[in-house]
């Protein structure tokens with residue numbers, strides 16, 4: 001009887017110890033989970049930190065490497081610049097950018113609007129064997145570029161929602177079989193992310209060694225930190241993954257260092273050579289005048305300012321707040337100068 005009591009006592013003790021242990025095990029398991037989670041976070045942070053360090057180390061500015069020196073393609077490049085593009089000399093950084101692409105490097109170009117970014121990929125596109133793929137965000141930009149290139153006698157086409165079946169067939173044959181004359185192909189980012197058929201033709205083109213260069217125009221659209229984010233630009237990283245040996249040039253007029261880092265990462269071009277030209281355009285400036293009156297007097301003042309400052313019949317733009325105000329300003333009885 002006494003034995004039984006002792007056993008029951010011990011059983012209670014063991015059970016309470018077991019309960020205590022189970023609580024401890026649960027606490028330890030919770031701790032373990034937290035530590036695993038923190039370990040994963042720290043590993044990811046370390047990876048990001050290493051990548052950004054590698055990126056900044058391996059994206060030297062042009063000052064660290066001389067891309068203006070002598071290269072085997074110099075005379076051919078000069079000849080093409082002058083005789084095909086009708087351009088007598090390079091602007092700042094254009095020669096260096098072209099040389100680095102011709103050397104097979106990935107390149108990041110930050111150059112002011114109107115600075116001459118197009119030549120930086122169009123000239124290598126003409127010099128290199130094969131087809132250059134250009135990704136550009138706007139149909140109107142693409143149309144302008146293709147028309148301009150056609151006028152220069154450079155075989156360029158665009159593959160967009162507006163392309164007719166016959167041209168599409170021609171482009172696919174050029175990609176797949178190397179038939180027909182095609183040097184530069186413009187597409188929108190949607191083509192890369194949404195058309196499996198196009199990507200498969202591009203793959204064949206690359207496999208046959210005919211994809212010579214990939215250019216990403218308005219590359220800041222890749223970054224959510226940029227002012228013009230386009231979701232389909234996010235998928236352009238696939239191009240470097242699928243065609244690692246093909247040089248890539250990313251061009252933009254506006255990229256803060258955060259956006260630059262972002263797009264280098266998204267496009268998978270950590271070793272790209274970076275060229276930054278000044279975005280200062282001394283011909284553009286603001287000047288503020290105090291309005292002396294309202295109504296017709298102000299419009300006359302605008303007209304006087306224009307005729308005094310721009311006596312050679314140059315054109316300009318007058319911005320107003322609304323369409324109605326535009327109409328008031330341009331009324332023929334105000335002045336002929338504002339139309």
Ligand SMILES: Nc1ncnc2c1ncn2[C@@H]1O[C@H](COP(=O)(O)OP(=O)(O)OP(=O)(O)O)[C@@H](O)[C@H]1O
Nearest residue numbers: 087088089090091112113114115116117118119253
């Ligand atoms: N070296 C050069 N000498 C003279 N004109 C040039 C030179 N390079 C480019 N251009 C001309 O400058 C103009 C602007 O060039 P382009 O359209 O390439 O600028 P961009 O940098 O792409 O501008 P945006 O950012 O607005 O697209 C074009 O008419 C082009 O022919």
